[in-house]
Amino acid sequence: MKKVLGIAAVLFAIAIxxxxxxxxxxxxxxxxxPENLANVLQRIxxxxxxxxxxxxxxxxxxxxxxxxxxxxVTGCVLPWLMKDQGVSPWLALPLVLLLAAAIGLWHGLLIVxxxxxxxxxxxxxxxxxxxxxxxxxxxxxxxxxxxEELRWLATGRLPxxxxxxxxxxxxxxxxxxxxxxxVWTRTVWGRHLFALGxxxxxxxxxxxxxxRLTVLAYVACSLLAGLGGCLFALDVNSVQASNFGNFYExxxxxxxxxxxxxxxxxxxxxxxxxxxxxxxxxxxxTINLTxxxxxxxxxxxxxxxxxxxxVDEALRRWWRRGR
Amino acid sequence: xxxxxxxxxxxxxLATAAPLLEVRGVGKAFPGxxxxxxxxxxxxxxxxxxxxxxxGAGKSTLMKILAGVHPPDAGQLLLDGELVxxxxxxxxxxxxxxxxxxxxxxxxxxxxAGALFLGAELRRGPLLRxxxxxxxxxxxxxxxxxxxxxxxxxxxxxxxxxxLLEIARALRANAKILIMDEPTSSLAHAESERLxxxxxxxxxxxxxIVYISHRLGEVTRVADRVVALRDGxxxxxxxxxxxxxxxxxxxxxxxxxxxPARPSHVPGRVVLRVQGLRTAAFPDRTVDLELRERxxxxxAGLLGAGRSELLRALFGVDRRLGGEIEVxxxxxxxxxxxxxxxxxxxxxxxxxxxxxxxxxxxxMHNLSLPTLHRRGxxxxxxxxxxxxxxxxxxxxxxxxxxxxxxxxLSGGNQQxxxxxxxxxxxxxxxxxxxxxxxxxxxxxxxxxxRLHALAAQGLAILFVSSELEEVLTLADRVFVLHxxxxxxxxxxxxxxxxxxxxxxxxxGAA
Numbered sequence: 001m002k003k004v005l006g007i008a009a010v011l012f013a014i015a016i017x018x019x020x021x022x023x024x025x026x027x028x029x030x031x032x033x034p035e036n037l038a039n040v041l042q043r044i045x046x047x048x049x050x051x052x053x054x055x056x057x058x059x060x061x062x063x064x065x066x067x068x069x070x071x072x073v074t075g076c077v078l079p080w081l082m083k084d085q086g087v088s089p090w091l092a093l094p095l096v097l098l099l100a101a102a103i104g105l106w107h108g109l110l111i112v113x114x115x116x117x118x119x120x121x122x123x124x125x126x127x128x129x130x131x132x133x134x135x136x137x138x139x140x141x142x143x144x145x146x147x148e149e150l151r152w153l154a155t156g157r158l159p160x161x162x163x164x165x166x167x168x169x170x171x172x173x174x175x176x177x178x179x180x181x182x183v184w185t186r187t188v189w190g191r192h193l194f195a196l197g198x199x200x201x202x203x204x205x206x207x208x209x210x211x212r213l214t215v216l217a218y219v220a221c222s223l224l225a226g227l228g229g230c231l232f233a234l235d236v237n238s239v240q241a242s243n244f245g246n247f248y249e250x251x252x253x254x255x256x257x258x259x260x261x262x263x264x265x266x267x268x269x270x271x272x273x274x275x276x277x278x279x280x281x282x283x284x285x286t287i288n289l290t291x292x293x294x295x296x297x298x299x300x301x302x303x304x305x306x307x308x309x310x311v312d313e314a315l316r317r318w319w320r321r322g323r
Numbered sequence: 324x325x326x327x328x329x330x331x332x333x334x335x336x337l338a339t340a341a342p343l344l345e346v347r348g349v350g351k352a353f354p355g356x357x358x359x360x361x362x363x364x365x366x367x368x369x370x371x372x373x374x375x376x377x378x379g380a381g382k383s384t385l386m387k388i389l390a391g392v393h394p395p396d397a398g399q400l401l402l403d404g405e406l407v408x409x410x411x412x413x414x415x416x417x418x419x420x421x422x423x424x425x426x427x428x429x430x431x432x433x434x435x436a437g438a439l440f441l442g443a444e445l446r447r448g449p450l451l452r453x454x455x456x457x458x459x460x461x462x463x464x465x466x467x468x469x470x471x472x473x474x475x476x477x478x479x480x481x482x483x484x485x486x487l488l489e490i491a492r493a494l495r496a497n498a499k500i501l502i503m504d505e506p507t508s509s510l511a512h513a514e515s516e517r518l519x520x521x522x523x524x525x526x527x528x529x530x531x532i533v534y535i536s537h538r539l540g541e542v543t544r545v546a547d548r549v550v551a552l553r554d555g556x557x558x559x560x561x562x563x564x565x566x567x568x569x570x571x572x573x574x575x576x577x578x579x580x581x582x583p584a585r586p587s588h589v590p591g592r593v594v595l596r597v598q599g600l601r602t603a604a605f606p607d608r609t610v611d612l613e614l615r616e617r618x619x620x621x622x623a624g625l626l627g628a629g630r631s632e633l634l635r636a637l638f639g640v641d642r643r644l645g646g647e648i649e650v651x652x653x654x655x656x657x658x659x660x661x662x663x664x665x666x667x668x669x670x671x672x673x674x675x676x677x678x679x680x681x682x683x684x685x686x687m688h689n690l691s692l693p694t695l696h697r698r699g700x701x702x703x704x705x706x707x708x709x710x711x712x713x714x715x716x717x718x719x720x721x722x723x724x725x726x727x728x729x730x731x732l733s734g735g736n737q738q739x740x741x742x743x744x745x746x747x748x749x750x751x752x753x754x755x756x757x758x759x760x761x762x763x764x765x766x767x768x769x770x771x772x773r774l775h776a777l778a779a780q781g782l783a784i785l786f787v788s789s790e791l792e793e794v795l796t797l798a799d800r801v802f803v804l805h806x807x808x809x810x811x812x813x814x815x816x817x818x819x820x821x822x823x824x825x826x827x828x829x830x831g832a833a
Binding site: 185186187188189190191192194195198199201202203204205206207208209266 | 638640659660661663664665670672677678679680681682683684688692693695696698699700701702744
């Protein structure tokens with residue numbers, strides 16, 4: 001919880017920096033423009049889903065490097081089903097999510113059943129799925145055409161004031177975050193998941209079905225990544241298999257880890273993950289608004305995360321010595 | 324008692340020399356606790372001094388001060404009468420003080436020679452002189468009576484061989500003082516005997532040895548002098564010859580502990596029936612056994628005889644190759660530990676820290692882990708709290724409360740948590756693997772009393788122990804394993820160290 005407060009404080013500080021640095025000649029802040037805020041919140045909604053996805057497997061002590069590739073798969077298959085095959089949107093969406101869950105099941109079975117390393121399985125998955133999508137789309141751009149009702153999920157706004165509307169993806173994230181938080185902290189399933197992440201052997205000796213639980217975590221991860229992929233695709237409405245979702249697994253993992261999910265497993269809060277993902281988006285938005293050119297974006301994000309991790313470690317040591 | 328100024332067993336010609344090691348009035352505080360206060364300790368050349376005390380008495384802290392891990396807050400350390408300050412373990416080693424670790428710390432992936440020379444490799448420029456190191460390693464190990472190929476991987480050594488390797492490492496560094504912390508805790512009987520011989524040898528060579536152990540039987544065998552600590556202070560000192568079990572316990576706990584005799588009881592119905600069980604470790608052996616209500620049955624045998632493997636296969640952590648198991652008249656199928664626990668068969672495993680507990684979780688969450696799913700899909704917090712309060716009071720777990728993190732408990736209290744979590748599952752059969760390893764005498768007596776009480780209520784207990792003393796005090800009857808099979812069974816009146824060893828070594832196999 002202390003960590004969550006820390007991230008919230010950093011988030012607030014960056015928001016202030018963004019507000020101040022993005023003022024134009026007239027003194028009004030471009031960061032606070034309703035359209036910019038809604039845009040940032042929409043992105044937080046979508047990337048937040050990916051970070052929760054990543055957190056599900058990091059909590060078990062694993063990793064999923066294929067999140068971006070799964071985003072690409074659902075992003076290509078959903079428009080293909082709807083536009084090229086004429087499947088109704090309300091059938092296409094569940095089908096695509098089922099496909100994503102099946103990918104997770106496949107990962108889980110390879111890791112638990114065959115005994116492969118999560119890193120290896122999902123790294124190969126990354127290459128495999130993206131490669132297949134590039135082959136099947138033959139370099140073509142996938143679009144939805146007119147699918148306005150489904151696109152509302154990604155681009156819709158719930159008007160709050162005359163010029164500001166709450167983006168729908170943020171609400172999707174809120175629902176998923178609350179559900180995940182209940183699962184993690186209030187259910188036996190969640191308790192077992194965290195016990196497994198901290199000490200798999202002891203959990204097994206306590207009668208926890210560790211294998212099944214690990215598989216379920218990978219299913220949950222890919223399912224959420226797939227949902228995120230649908231939203232991203234519906235948002236841009238033009239999907240290129242070669243770059244759609246590129247590096248998203250790294251944004252997802254960085255958001256989760258920034259939010260206090262320990263890479264060694266068994267530690268993390270959903271609220272922290274959401275704040276971590278928000279921090280990533282806020283940082284990017286700030287750079288876009290203030291920098292002369294945003295070629296430096298990656299470098300700044302990397303430097304800020306590194307500095308954050310160093311300060312966190314220094315504070316922890318200082319606190320431990322002070323006791 | 325021997326005063327600090329009176330050298331006990333100085334070698335001839337060195338009568339006037341100062342003791343090898345003298346600790347004068349050392350104190351050490353950690354936040355919230357005074358770990359050591361005004362502790363005195365003297366070690367002569369060629370002397371074995373046993374350091375005893377309950378967990379938390381300050382033995383480890385004193386040991387770490389001697390090994391240069393912690394600096395003392397107060398007091399002085401003298402080596403050969405010369406005042407020294409030890410800042411790091413490297414400092415201590417350079418002055419001839421070596422710590423033989425409790426957790427065998429050699430890197431498993433190295434060869435024997437590589438491990439022996441780790442950090443002090445023989446080199447020619449940047450290249451290793453492998454052949455010379457192998458030769459020297461063979462020599463130094465032979466001196467300890469250990470004939471192993473220096474090219475073997477450390478991982479393939481037995482715990483006893485690893486221990487000797489650690490001692491060889493210390494001797495290579497010219498250690499004059501060896502600190503051994505629970506050296507026999509993972510050794511089988513025969514390996515312990517070998518270690519005692521080595522200790523006697525080192526003593527004859529004039530080394531000073533600080534010997535820390537919970538096993539008082541050993542202490543009387545190896546020690547010239549026994550020094551006790553209690554609550555971070557000296558609480559008594561006694562000559563090794565005069566050290567009886569009772570006197571040592573009295574020094575440690577400040578009162579006499581009596582081990583109440585097992586109340587008389589009549590075994591009830593058969594609750595565990597095993598027929599033709601085959602384990603992966605010994606696929607060509609089968610095990611048959613029966614266990615009745617109210618019985619406490621021991622499983623004895625040498626290390627590697629398949630004792631833990633038997634318990635693990637019964638509980639279903641390891642796959643069974645064949646055989647039938649009935650618990651309370653019901654057949655136990657596949658389905659691993661969860662299935663066994665639901666039928667009433669549970670295991671408190673050998674390695675508490677790795678298998679028994681999720682160390683970084685709270686006491687409460689550890690206690691509820693195996694039974695929480697029986698209370699529905701959602702976490703039943705009132706159940707958890709009630710279970711935690713009940714277990715803490717019934718088992719006498721000393722903790723600040725259910726919220727305390729399990730890793731901060733002492734060994735004895737951790738073991739009580741392991742017991743508590745399985746008692747919550749209301750078992751019919753309790754399997755225990757090394758129930759008191761690393762547990763101090765006080766907590767040990769409490770655990771024995773608790774097991775007696777549970778058996779009296781009808782629980783059947785099957786336990787494995789490497790300590791014959793424990794087997795002899797606890798068990799109504801004993802199965803002795805030899806190479807994965809039951810070599811024989813001994814009733815209470817036939818139980819003796821000789822009888823068990825005869826069967827365990829295969830000599831009694833008919």
